[in-house]
Amino acid sequence: MKRILIVDDEKNIRLSLSNFLKVEGYETIESEDGEEAIKLLDREDIDIVILDLFMPGLDGMEALKIMKQRHENIPVIMLTAHGNTERAVQAIKHGAYDFLDKPPNTDKMLVAIYNALDMKQLREEKNELESLSYGKEKLIGESTLMKELYQQIERVAPLNTRVLIVGESGTGKELVALAIHKKSKRKERRFIKVNCAAIPSELFESEFFGHEKGSFTGAISKKIGKFEKADGGTLFLDEVGDIPLHLQPKILRAIQYGEIQRIGSDKEIYVDVRIIAATNRDLQKAVSENKFREDLFYRLNVFPISVPPLREHKEDILPLTNHFVNQIAVENNFKSPSIDDSAINALMNYDYPGNIRELRNILERVLILSSSETISDSHITSVIGIKHDDEHYGDDLKGKVLSTEKKVIEETLEKYNWNISKAAKHLGLERSHLYKKMNKLNIKRQR
Numbered sequence: 001m002k003r004i005l006i007v008d009d010e011k012n013i014r015l016s017l018s019n020f021l022k023v024e025g026y027e028t029i030e031s032e033d034g035e036e037a038i039k040l041l042d043r044e045d046i047d048i049v050i051l052d053l054f055m056p057g058l059d060g061m062e063a064l065k066i067m068k069q070r071h072e073n074i075p076v077i078m079l080t081a082h083g084n085t086e087r088a089v090q091a092i093k094h095g096a097y098d099f100l101d102k103p104p105n106t107d108k109m110l111v112a113i114y115n116a117l118d119m120k121q122l123r124e125e126k127n128e129l130e131s132l133s134y135g136k137e138k139l140i141g142e143s144t145l146m147k148e149l150y151q152q153i154e155r156v157a158p159l160n161t162r163v164l165i166v167g168e169s170g171t172g173k174e175l176v177a178l179a180i181h182k183k184s185k186r187k188e189r190r191f192i193k194v195n196c197a198a199i200p201s202e203l204f205e206s207e208f209f210g211h212e213k214g215s216f217t218g219a220i221s222k223k224i225g226k227f228e229k230a231d232g233g234t235l236f237l238d239e240v241g242d243i244p245l246h247l248q249p250k251i252l253r254a255i256q257y258g259e260i261q262r263i264g265s266d267k268e269i270y271v272d273v274r275i276i277a278a279t280n281r282d283l284q285k286a287v288s289e290n291k292f293r294e295d296l297f298y299r300l301n302v303f304p305i306s307v308p309p310l311r312e313h314k315e316d317i318l319p320l321t322n323h324f325v326n327q328i329a330v331e332n333n334f335k336s337p338s339i340d341d342s343a344i345n346a347l348m349n350y351d352y353p354g355n356i357r358e359l360r361n362i363l364e365r366v367l368i369l370s371s372s373e374t375i376s377d378s379h380i381t382s383v384i385g386i387k388h389d390d391e392h393y394g395d396d397l398k399g400k401v402l403s404t405e406k407k408v409i410e411e412t413l414e415k416y417n418w419n420i421s422k423a424a425k426h427l428g429l430e431r432s433h434l435y436k437k438m439n440k441l442n443i444k445r446q447r
């Protein structure tokens with residue numbers, strides 16, 4: 001049975017609407033103000049909202065904005081005083097599905113509800129189809145190790161438990177995080193990803209907690225932080241080992257009590273966020289070296305999931321290859337070639353320091369370089385295992401500067417055992433700046 005949330009400060013309107021809709025076969029929930037309605041929407045499974053525009057306290061327009069921010073897929077039908085077209089148009093601009101004059105004509109109301117539900121369903125089906133047909137976000141692999149991984153995902157997804165995903169680079173940690181979110185009760189809400197290594201340290205607090213207008217130089221307008229954005233959903237802290245030590249207590253508090261403060265405001269905001277974190281670093285070691293707070297580590301590491309390196313489940317290379325070849329062909333609009341046994345053998349003989357991401361990159365290079373209908377071992381061996389240092393930047397000054405820069409960065413990272421913070425300090429760079437350079441120059445740790 002579809003559930004309708006009726007929000008109106010006038011009791012009589014609520015009651016008559018509710019009675020009428022019950023007779024028509026809907027389940028109804030009533031609320032007398034905007035703030036309470038938002039809480040209900042966060043907590044309950046609601047299909048559609050009927051919202052009065054003028055209410056004391058948080059009025060309909062403000063409530064609408066927050067609702068659309070947090071639950072963009074739930075349609076909202078506004079009730080407005082007769083003839084107030086301007087406000088109605090404004091409401092539509094802010095994402096309302098439709099508006100009806102007050103008191104509403106019951107036939108018109110039923111049609112609006114019917115259409116809104118229809119649209120919601122279509123949209124959900126479309127999203128479902130997109131993720132299925134593209135398969136981009138699907139985990140592939142039937143090996144014992146992958147099956148164990150799926151079991152862990154199934155077990156932990158429906159709970160609110162915090163998860164720490166560990167594994168080498170390119171093993172699929174982000175896909176695991178997404179899979180957990182999609183199988184959780186929060187799946188209709190947002191999945192917000194933050195790459196902790198990529199945020200400049202002076203912007204960290206504002207990224208996570210937001211700020212009020214004018215709270216510091218450069219804060220030209222109000223900003224909603226990631227914690228607030230993820231309210232009701234999942235916050236994915238990628239590269240969590242890179243949260244600067246001095247900011248870890250604040251993150252800890254936000255995680256533990258769901259309590260945050262925007263910079264420049266003393267108001268406590270409560271958020272309901274599920275935390276999933278990922279790292280390719282040894283966090284326990286970082287803790288023992290006093291580089292990561294022990295209390296934060298234990299808060300994050302409630303349910304650890306370890307994603308295996310590809311060399312430990314090579315039997316998945318075949319299905320992964322088929323999957324990627326199709327995907328790459330669709331993305332680039334060409335016919336998918338067939339992959340013969342010799343090619344699969346060649347792929348099986350490689351060690352994949354860059355794991356599944358590297359397998360995909362190899363296949364992408366092969367498919368782009370060869371227009372042949374059948375891919376065999378020679379196609380594979382010609383691109384496999386080519387290290388990025390073979391990259392050629394050209395002989396002009398710019399090219400030479402780039403390749404020297406790359407060499408210096410790689411040597412420094414090596415010296416500091418790929419600790420980005422330390423290497424950045426040595427090079428006189430901000431950590432996030434070094435991280436961006438590493439991405440740009442394609443610098444990755446080779447095992």
Ligand SMILES: Nc1ncnc2c1ncn2[C@@H]1O[C@H](COP(=O)(O)OP(=O)(O)OP(=O)(O)O)[C@@H](O)[C@H]1O
Pocket residue numbers: 136138139140141167168169170171172173174175176280320356357360
């Ligand atoms: N089991 C899998 N099935 C299908 N695709 C996968 C799988 N694992 C990884 N991929 C693909 O490989 C690439 C890398 O995966 P992902 O970004 O999740 O890795 P990661 O562990 O987060 O890497 P990093 O530590 O570098 O951030 C992505 O394109 C992802 O779609």
Ligand SMILES: [Mg+2]
Pocket residue numbers: 173174238
């Ligand atoms: Mg990742």
